[in-house]
Amino acid sequence: MEIINNEALSQCIRDAVRAELQEHFKTGGSQQQTAEERLLSKQELAAELGVSLATLSDWMKKGLPFLRLHKRVYFKKSDVLKAMQQNITD
The missing domain is CATH 1.10.10.10 (Winged helix-like DNA-binding domain superfamily/Winged helix DNA-binding domain)
Known part of the structure:
Protein backbone atom coordinates (compact mmCIF):
# COMPACT_ATOMS: atom_id res chain seq x y z
CA MET A 1 0.00 0.00 0.00
CA GLU A 2 1.50 3.32 -1.11
CA ILE A 3 0.33 6.39 0.82
CA ILE A 4 2.35 8.98 -1.10
CA ASN A 5 4.20 8.47 -4.35
CA ASN A 6 7.86 9.28 -4.83
CA GLU A 7 7.21 12.33 -7.01
CA ALA A 8 4.85 13.91 -4.46
CA LEU A 9 7.30 13.23 -1.63
CA SER A 10 10.15 14.72 -3.63
CA GLN A 11 8.10 17.85 -4.35
CA CYS A 12 7.19 18.24 -0.66
CA ILE A 13 10.85 18.05 0.32
CA ARG A 14 11.87 20.58 -2.35
CA ASP A 15 9.15 23.00 -1.21
CA ALA A 16 10.15 22.67 2.45
CA VAL A 17 13.85 23.23 1.71
CA ARG A 18 13.06 26.19 -0.53
CA ALA A 19 10.88 27.78 2.19
CA GLU A 20 13.60 27.28 4.85
CA LEU A 21 16.28 28.78 2.60
CA GLN A 22 14.11 31.79 1.80
CA GLU A 23 13.47 32.37 5.50
CA HIS A 24 17.16 32.00 6.31
CA PHE A 25 18.22 34.55 3.70
CA LYS A 26 15.34 36.88 4.57
CA THR A 27 16.53 37.10 8.19
CA GLY A 28 20.16 37.27 7.13
CA GLY A 29 20.97 34.09 9.01
CA SER A 30 20.45 35.93 12.30
CA GLN A 31 19.88 32.64 14.10
CA GLN A 32 23.60 31.96 13.87
CA GLN A 33 25.78 32.84 16.83
CA THR A 34 26.66 36.47 17.10
Missing part, protein backbone atom coordinates in the same frame (compact mmCIF):
# COMPACT_ATOMS: atom_id res chain seq x y z
CA ALA A 35 30.21 37.53 17.82
CA GLU A 36 29.26 38.10 21.47
CA GLU A 37 27.92 34.55 21.86
CA ARG A 38 31.05 32.83 20.60
CA LEU A 39 33.07 31.12 23.32
CA LEU A 40 36.54 32.59 23.78
CA SER A 41 39.60 30.92 25.27
CA LYS A 42 41.63 32.62 28.00
CA GLN A 43 44.23 33.68 25.44
CA GLU A 44 41.61 35.11 23.06
CA LEU A 45 39.81 37.05 25.79
CA ALA A 46 43.05 38.39 27.28
CA ALA A 47 44.16 39.59 23.85
CA GLU A 48 40.77 41.16 23.13
CA LEU A 49 40.69 42.99 26.48
CA GLY A 50 44.38 43.89 26.32
CA VAL A 51 45.26 42.29 29.66
CA SER A 52 47.67 39.56 30.73
CA LEU A 53 46.64 35.98 31.51
CA ALA A 54 47.56 36.63 35.16
CA THR A 55 45.14 39.56 35.30
CA LEU A 56 42.43 37.48 33.69
CA SER A 57 43.00 34.68 36.24
CA ASP A 58 42.76 37.22 39.05
CA TRP A 59 39.47 38.53 37.65
CA MET A 60 38.17 34.94 37.49
CA LYS A 61 38.90 34.56 41.23
CA LYS A 62 36.98 37.79 41.83
CA GLY A 63 33.89 36.51 40.02
CA LEU A 64 34.39 36.96 36.27
CA PRO A 65 31.97 34.43 34.70
CA PHE A 66 33.56 31.52 32.86
CA LEU A 67 32.74 28.01 31.68
CA ARG A 68 34.93 25.00 32.39
CA LEU A 69 34.79 22.24 29.78
CA HIS A 70 37.00 19.36 30.88
CA LYS A 71 40.31 21.07 31.73
CA ARG A 72 39.77 24.08 29.50
CA VAL A 73 38.28 27.44 30.41
CA TYR A 74 36.07 29.45 28.06
CA PHE A 75 34.29 32.77 28.31
CA LYS A 76 31.03 33.96 26.79
CA LYS A 77 31.86 37.48 25.65
CA SER A 78 28.38 38.85 26.37
CA ASP A 79 28.54 37.56 29.98
CA VAL A 80 32.00 39.06 30.49
CA LEU A 81 30.90 42.43 29.14
CA LYS A 82 27.81 42.43 31.38
CA ALA A 83 29.90 41.59 34.45
CA MET A 84 32.44 44.30 33.63
CA GLN A 85 29.70 46.87 33.04
CA GLN A 86 27.99 45.87 36.28
CA ASN A 87 31.25 46.36 38.21
CA ILE A 88 31.64 49.82 36.71
CA THR A 89 28.11 50.91 37.69
CA ASP A 90 28.33 49.46 41.24
Whole structure:
Protein backbone atom coordinates (compact mmCIF):
# COMPACT_ATOMS: atom_id res chain seq x y z
CA MET A 1 0.00 0.00 0.00
CA GLU A 2 1.50 3.32 -1.11
CA ILE A 3 0.33 6.39 0.82
CA ILE A 4 2.35 8.98 -1.10
CA ASN A 5 4.20 8.47 -4.35
CA ASN A 6 7.86 9.28 -4.83
CA GLU A 7 7.21 12.33 -7.01
CA ALA A 8 4.85 13.91 -4.46
CA LEU A 9 7.30 13.23 -1.63
CA SER A 10 10.15 14.72 -3.63
CA GLN A 11 8.10 17.85 -4.35
CA CYS A 12 7.19 18.24 -0.66
CA ILE A 13 10.85 18.05 0.32
CA ARG A 14 11.87 20.58 -2.35
CA ASP A 15 9.15 23.00 -1.21
CA ALA A 16 10.15 22.67 2.45
CA VAL A 17 13.85 23.23 1.71
CA ARG A 18 13.06 26.19 -0.53
CA ALA A 19 10.88 27.78 2.19
CA GLU A 20 13.60 27.28 4.85
CA LEU A 21 16.28 28.78 2.60
CA GLN A 22 14.11 31.79 1.80
CA GLU A 23 13.47 32.37 5.50
CA HIS A 24 17.16 32.00 6.31
CA PHE A 25 18.22 34.55 3.70
CA LYS A 26 15.34 36.88 4.57
CA THR A 27 16.53 37.10 8.19
CA GLY A 28 20.16 37.27 7.13
CA GLY A 29 20.97 34.09 9.01
CA SER A 30 20.45 35.93 12.30
CA GLN A 31 19.88 32.64 14.10
CA GLN A 32 23.60 31.96 13.87
CA GLN A 33 25.78 32.84 16.83
CA THR A 34 26.66 36.47 17.10
CA ALA A 35 30.21 37.53 17.82
CA GLU A 36 29.26 38.10 21.47
CA GLU A 37 27.92 34.55 21.86
CA ARG A 38 31.05 32.83 20.60
CA LEU A 39 33.07 31.12 23.32
CA LEU A 40 36.54 32.59 23.78
CA SER A 41 39.60 30.92 25.27
CA LYS A 42 41.63 32.62 28.00
CA GLN A 43 44.23 33.68 25.44
CA GLU A 44 41.61 35.11 23.06
CA LEU A 45 39.81 37.05 25.79
CA ALA A 46 43.05 38.39 27.28
CA ALA A 47 44.16 39.59 23.85
CA GLU A 48 40.77 41.16 23.13
CA LEU A 49 40.69 42.99 26.48
CA GLY A 50 44.38 43.89 26.32
CA VAL A 51 45.26 42.29 29.66
CA SER A 52 47.67 39.56 30.73
CA LEU A 53 46.64 35.98 31.51
CA ALA A 54 47.56 36.63 35.16
CA THR A 55 45.14 39.56 35.30
CA LEU A 56 42.43 37.48 33.69
CA SER A 57 43.00 34.68 36.24
CA ASP A 58 42.76 37.22 39.05
CA TRP A 59 39.47 38.53 37.65
CA MET A 60 38.17 34.94 37.49
CA LYS A 61 38.90 34.56 41.23
CA LYS A 62 36.98 37.79 41.83
CA GLY A 63 33.89 36.51 40.02
CA LEU A 64 34.39 36.96 36.27
CA PRO A 65 31.97 34.43 34.70
CA PHE A 66 33.56 31.52 32.86
CA LEU A 67 32.74 28.01 31.68
CA ARG A 68 34.93 25.00 32.39
CA LEU A 69 34.79 22.24 29.78
CA HIS A 70 37.00 19.36 30.88
CA LYS A 71 40.31 21.07 31.73
CA ARG A 72 39.77 24.08 29.50
CA VAL A 73 38.28 27.44 30.41
CA TYR A 74 36.07 29.45 28.06
CA PHE A 75 34.29 32.77 28.31
CA LYS A 76 31.03 33.96 26.79
CA LYS A 77 31.86 37.48 25.65
CA SER A 78 28.38 38.85 26.37
CA ASP A 79 28.54 37.56 29.98
CA VAL A 80 32.00 39.06 30.49
CA LEU A 81 30.90 42.43 29.14
CA LYS A 82 27.81 42.43 31.38
CA ALA A 83 29.90 41.59 34.45
CA MET A 84 32.44 44.30 33.63
CA GLN A 85 29.70 46.87 33.04
CA GLN A 86 27.99 45.87 36.28
CA ASN A 87 31.25 46.36 38.21
CA ILE A 88 31.64 49.82 36.71
CA THR A 89 28.11 50.91 37.69
CA ASP A 90 28.33 49.46 41.24
